[in-house]
Amino acid sequence: MSTSKRDALTAAVELLGALPMPVGTAPAPMKLEERKAIAVQIGDVQPATDGLVGSLAESVANVRNHEHPSWEDLYCMNLTSYMGERMAPVLKRLLDAETENARLRARVAEVEAGSPWERAVAGLNALADADIAFWIEPDGHISGPFGDEHIEWDQKTSRWVLTRDDDPCRPCGCPKRFDRHAEGCPQAVTA
Known part of the structure; x- marks a missing residue:
């Protein structure tokens, strides 16, 4: 110099x-x-x-x-x-x-x-987007518009499961076909 x-x-x-x-913009x-x-x-x-x-x-x-x-x-x-x-x-x-x-x-x-809560909301919104009406029952299960599909809590597996009326009874494992109002089913709903 x-x-x-x-x-x-x-x-x-x-x-x-x-x-x-000088160091420029933010790194x-x-x-x-x-x-x-x-x-x-x-x-x-x-x-x-x-x-x-x-x-x-x-x-x-x-x-x-x-x-x-x-x-x-x-x-x-x-x-x-x-x-x-x-x-x-x-x-x-x-x-x-x-x-x-x-x-x-x-x-x-x-x-x-995708937090688990966001995925749950996305699942419910997917039903709404497909114009599928559903109800959340007082006992917490979600049923479809015709009452033949349900999202139920399976106590044996501690998981939410999709059940259909022609599936075996998942909540109790009894051999009867799933019917929430069947007599003899230990998980039957009596309303």
């Missing part, structure tokens, strides 16, 4: 102080390939401790705020060298955070794409 450019830079730093480096999620490449580059290193992060933040403030001489700034060079030598643990901590963020983003997408 020529002497005049160095003097202009020194004058600007003296007037304005050290300015932050996009890091791709898996990028995370793998960084992991290879930094090697087997432990993530930065809170103490190291605090020390680096203090060094950044010292570089920005100290009295910058008009000659070689050995103080800044020493601090930036110190920070550079300690970047591998910081990058590991950042890489771990990026990996966790990717995991959490995937989990959020999974939950948003």
Whole structure:
């Protein structure tokens, strides 16, 4: 750097102080390939401790705020060298955070794409969209418009099941054909 450019830079730093480096827009999620490449580059290193992060933040403030001489700034060079030598643990901590963020983003997408409640609502809406009327009975089962199909709670399997009037009796397993009002069926509804 020529002497005049160095003097202009020194004058600007003296007037304005050290300015932050522009970093562009908000970061996009890091791709898996990028995370793998960084992991290879930094090697087997432990993530930065809170103490190291605090020390680096203090060094950044010292570089920005100290009295910058008009000659070689050995103080800044020493601090930036110190920070550079300690970047591998910081990058590991950042890489771990990026990996966790990717995991959490995937989990959020999974939950948003279909929680069990959303799937249940989607099932009921599918009946409505198909113009199939249904009733929710006082005992909690759902019956179709003709009363020949039912969504019942099967106590043996602890599952909701679709039953039809010509199916065996599911709630109790008796050999009779399913009829919610059949005499002799232990689960018969008496209304």
